[in-house]
Amino acid sequence: MEESTSQITTPLIQKDGNDDGPSSSTAGNILSEDPLEMESSPIEQVALTVPVTDDPSLPVLTFRMWVLGTFSCILLSFLNQFFWYRKEPLSITSISAQIAVVPLGHLMASTITKRVFFKGSRWEFTLNPGPFNTKEHVLITIFANSGAGTVYAIHIVTAVKIFYKKTMTFFVAFLVVLTTQVLGFGWAGIFRRYLVEPAAMWWPYNLVQVSLFRALHEKEVRLKGGLTRTQFFLIAFLCSFAYYVFPGYLFPMLTSLSWICWIFPHSILAQQLGSGLYGMGLGAVGIDWSTISSYLGSPLASPWFATANVAVGFVIVMYVVTPTAYWLNVYKAKTFPIFSDELFTASGQEYNISSIINSNFQLDIEAYDREGPLYLSTFFAMTYGIGFAALTATIVHVSLFHGREIWQLSKSAFQDKKMDVHTRLMSKYNQVPEWWFASILVANIAVTLLACWYYNYQLQLPWWGVLLACAIAFIFTLPIGIITATTNQTPGLNVITEYIMGYIYPGYPVANMCFKVYGYISMSQAITFLQDFKLGHYMKIPPRTMFMAQVVGTLIAAVVYLGTAWWLMDSIPNICETALLSSNSPWTCPGDHVFYDASVIWGLIGPRRIFGDLGMYSKVNWFFLGGAIAPALIWMAHKSFPKQEWIRLINMPVLLGATGQMPPATAVNFTSWIIIGFISGFVVYRYRRDWWQRHNYVLSGALDAGLAFMGVLLYLCLGLEDISLSWWGSNLDGCPLATCPTAKGIVVEGCPVF
Template sequence: MWWPANLVQVSLFRALHEKEERSKGGLTRIQFFLIAFVCSFAYYVFPGYLFPMVTSLSWICWIFPNSVLAQQLGSGLYGLGIGAIGIDWATISSYLGSPLASPWFATANVAVGFVVVMYVLTPITYWLNVYKAKTFPIFSDELFTSTGQIYNITSIIDSNFHLDLEAYEKNGPLYLSTFFAMTYGVGFAALTATVSHVALFHGREVWEQSKSAFQEKTMDIHTRLMTRYKQVPELWFVIILIANIAVTIFACEYYNDQLQLPWWGVLLACGLAFFFTLPIGIITATTNQTPGLNIITEYIIGYMYPGRPVANICFKVYGYISMTQAVTFLQDFKLGHYMKIPPRTMFMAQVVGTLIAGLVYLGTAWWLMETITDLCDTSSTIWTCPADRVFYDASVIWGLIGPLRIFGALGTYEAINWFFLAGAILPVLVWLAHKAFPKQEWIRLINMPVLIGATGMMPPATAVNYSSWIIVGFLSGFVAYRYRRDWWQRHNYVLSGALDAGLAFMGVLLYLCLGLEDISLSWWGTNLDGCPLATCPTAKGVMVEGCPVYS
C-alpha cells in the first residue's frame, strides 16, 4: 500500500528489475557491489581496530583540552557534537539505518529535529539549570542522585526484585541528565504526533484503501502479476498468532515469579501493537523512519503495574517489538511483491528464518554471557552494550520506580507530560498551513512524527551518529539531484548493501582473529573521543573524580 517515496522507490524497483547493462568502460551492478564490498571490508580495519578515533573526530576537544564547556560542545560521544564527524560506516548507519535508503525530505526532517533538540532545547535547559541540569553531565544515559553521583539501584530492590519503598525514600529521588529527560519528552510528543499526522494527512486514503482491500478492487500491475501464484491462507497467520499468544501467556503465568507479567498484560501489549502498526507503518513507508512504542508501553504498564521492572521489560517487548516486527514483516512481503516471489515461498522463508534467527540469537547471547567476564562494563571490556544499558535504565525508571514517582504527581519531571499535547497539536498546524497554502508543496513534506521523534534513538545513539548520518544523507540527495540521477538510482541500494556487508564481515573477522585472543592496541588513535571533561558537571560544589570543582 505505502512505500518510501521518490528516490527510494525508483531505486529499489530499478535494482530489482532492470537488466544488467553497462556502457563502454562502465560497471554492472554486481561488479560495482564487489568493488564497494572489498573497499568497505578493507577500510573497516581502521575504525574497527587500528584507528578507532575515526568513529568520532571531535576536533574542538583537541583545541581546548582543559575546557569543560568546549568539550561539552564538541564531544561527539558525550556532548553536543558540534563539528564532530565519524568517517566510519558503523557510526553512520548503526542506529538510523542507511542514509542512502532515506528519502531526502525525511533526511531533512530528521536534520531539523536533531538541530532543534540538540542545539536549541538541550543547551537552553542545561544552562538555565532546569531540573538541576548542571549537577549532571549534559549528555548521559546514567541515573543520578540529587548530588550528581551515580544512583545505587541495588540498594532499592528487595529480594523479589520489587521496589523497596522505604529504601527509595531514604536515598532520595532519581534524576536524569538534561538530554535524557528531553528524550522522553520528545518521545511523548512523537507518539501523539504520529496518530494526529496519519489521521489528518492519510485518514481518507487509509479508509478508501481499506474498503478497496476488502472488496478486492485494488489491482495494480504488480498485484495482477502476483495473482498467478497461490496466496497464503489467512488461517495460517491466525494459527501462528493465536499459538504465539497462548505460549506467551503460558510462559508468563508459569514463570510469573521470574517474569512478573500477568496474562492480561500480554493481551494489552498485543492490543497496543495491533492499534499502532497501521499509523506507524504508514510513517515508515513514506519516510523510512519508524517511530517506536517503547516509551508508551513502559508508561502504561508502569502506571498499571508499578514496582516490577521485569514485568515492565516483558510488556515493552511484547508491545514495542511486536509492532516493529510486524512492520519489518510487511516490508519483506512488499519486497517479495516487487521481486515476484511466490507468497507461500516468502511465508515459509520468513517462518524458517525467524526460527533460525531466534535460536542463533539465544545461543549467541548465552555464549557471550558464559565466556565474557564483565560483559557490558564500560570500564573493563569492549562489550559496552549501549542499547542494553539504556534498556536497563528504562526498566528502572518505568518499572522499578514507576512513572508516578518520575513523571507523575510524585515525581520531579511531571511537566514533561505536556509534550503529549504539543505532539498532537503540531501536525494540526502543519495541516492547516497546507490547506491555507495548497500551492506550497514543501509544507506537506514537513513530517512532524519524524521531525519531533528525530532524536528518539538518543541515547544510546550519540551526536556524532546523527551528524554523520545527516551529512551522508544530504550528500546522497545532492548527488542524485545534481549529477547522474539515473545511475545513482540504480546503484543506491547496491552501495548501501555493499557497505553493510563489508563492515559485517570485517567486524566478525577482527573479533575471531584478535578479539578472542585479547590482542589490542593502545595509542593516541585508540582514544575514542578525546574529550574526558565532556561528562563533567558544572554546578557549584559538585565533586566528580577527574573533573574540576566549581566554586
C-alpha cells in the same frame, strides 16, 4: 532509465490449483499483457529501480535455498548477537549474506547432481533444478533477514541476569523470545492489504536490495567509459572492506573526529559542545560507515524529505531544547553530564539501584525514600519528552494525512480495486490465507498467557498485561507501518508501553520490561515481516513460499540469538558491568544499559514517582499535547497553501522522533548520517539522476557488506587473541571532560570542582 539486456515484459500468467503459482504446463510462457497495462510504479524511485517483470518458471523452494538460507540465518544471528554486547555494536545486515551466497549458489548449481529422484511419482524432485536464480536468492535473503539486527527480548534476559542479578531460566527466556518474535505475524497478516499492496507504500530500504539483486543477476551493457552495476559493486565493496581496517583497528578515532576538543583540551564547555560521543557533537564527524549507519540505517536508502525531517528534529532537540534546558539549570541539569544515560542522585553520583530492591524483586519504598529521588541527565529527560510528543504526533499525522486513504482501503478491501503493475503481477499467485495468520496469533497469545501465569515469579506480568500489550501493538502497527513504508523511519512504542504499565503496575521491573517487549516488539516485528513481504512483492516471490521462509527463519533466529547471548553471559567475566571491566574492554553493552535504565525508571520506581505527581519531571508530560498539536498545524498550513508542496513533506512524527535512538546513539551518528543523506538524497539525486539510479543503492549494499566482512575478520584474527593498539589515535573521542558537571560544589572523579 538505462535498460539492461534482460527481458522487460509483463507476463500473462495462468494459474491452476497449485499453492505457489502457475501450473507446470504454463511455466516459461511469458507473454505480454495489454500494452496499456505496461505502466510502471507511480513512485519515481520504485520506477527507476524495480523491473516490471516476472518469470513464473523459476524454481524457488530448492535444496540450495534451504541450505544457504538456513546457514545464513544461523550465521547472522550468531554474529549480530555476538557483536551487540560490544562498545561499538556492529550490525551485520542481510545484504552481507545477499552478497556472500551468490558464488556459493553458483558453485552448488555447477557441482550438485541433476538426477531426478522418484521420477514419475508425486514425490518427484531434484537437488539441482538448474542455474542459481534470482527468486531463490531473494528467499535466501529473507531467511538471512531473520538473523539481522537484534532480538529485543534478549534485553530482558540480560537485565535480569547481569544488572539485577536475579534468576531467569533458559526455558522461560526462550518462551519470551519466541512469542515476542512470532506475535508480529498476526499483526502483519491483518495489515498487509494496507501496507504491502498499495503502490504508495513503497518501503524505501527494499530498493537497496532490489538494486543489488539486479546488479548480481542481470547482464548489463557496459557504457563506454563506465561500469556495470556488478563492477561498481565489487570496487565499492573492496574499498569498504580495505578501509574499515582503519576505524576498526588502526585508527579508531575516525569513529568520532571531535576537533573542537583538540583545540580546547582544558575547557568543559568546549568539550560539551564538541564531543561527538559524550556531548552535543558540534562539528563532530565520523569517517566510518559503522558510525554513519549503525543506528539510523543507511542514509543512502532514506528519501531526502525524510532525511531533512530527521535533520531538523535533531537540530531542534540537540542544539535548541537541550542546551536551553541545561544552561537554565532546569531540573538541576548542571549537576549531571549534559549527555548521559546514567541514573543519578541529587549530588551527581551514580544511583545505587540494588539498594532500593527488596527480596521479592520489587521496589522497597522505604529504602527509596532514604536514598532520595532519582535524577536524569538533561538530554535523557528531554528525549523522553520528545518520545511522548512523537507518539501523539504519529496518531494525529496519520489520521489527518492518511485517514481518507485508510478509509478507502478499508471499504475496498474485499472489492476489485485499481492495482499497480507489481500488485497485478502478484495477484496471479495464491495468497496466504487469513486464517494462517489468525491461527498463529491466537496460539501465540495463548502460549504467552500460559507462560506468564505459570512462571509469574520470573516474569511478573499478569494475564491482563498480555492482552493490553497486544491491544497497543494492534492499534499502532498501521500508523507506524505507514510512516516506515513512506519515510524509512520507524517511531518506537517503547516509551508509551513503559509509561502505561509503569502507572498501572509500578514496582515490578520485569513485568514492565515484558509488557514493553510484547507491546513494542510485536509491532516492530510486524513491520519487519511486512517489509519482507514487500520485497517479495517487488521480486515476485509466491506469497506462501515467502511466508514459509519467514516462519522458519524466525524460529531458527530465536534459538541462535538466545543461545549466543546465554553463552556470552556465562563465559565472559563481568560482561556489561562497566565498573568492573578494564578501560579497553569492548564488552560494555551500551544498548542493554539503556534498556536496564528504562526498566528502573518505568518499572521499578514507576512513572508516577518520576513523571507524575510524586516526581519532579511532571512538566515533561506537556510534550504529549505539543506532539498532538504539531501535525495539526502542518495540516492546516497545507490546506491553506495547497500549492506549497514542501509543507506536506514536513512529517512531524519523523521530525519529533528523530532522536528516538538517542541514547545509545550519539550526536556523531546523526551529524555524519545527515551529511551523507544530503549528498545522496539531494545533491546527487537532483543533479546526477542517472548516476543515482544506477549506483546509489548498490553503493549502500557494498558499504554494508565490506564493513561486515572486515569487522568479522578483525575480530577472528585480532580480537580473539586480544591484540590491540594503544596510541592517541585509539582514543575514540578525545573529550574526557565532556561528561563533567558544571554545578558548584559537585565532586566527580576526574573532573574539576567549581
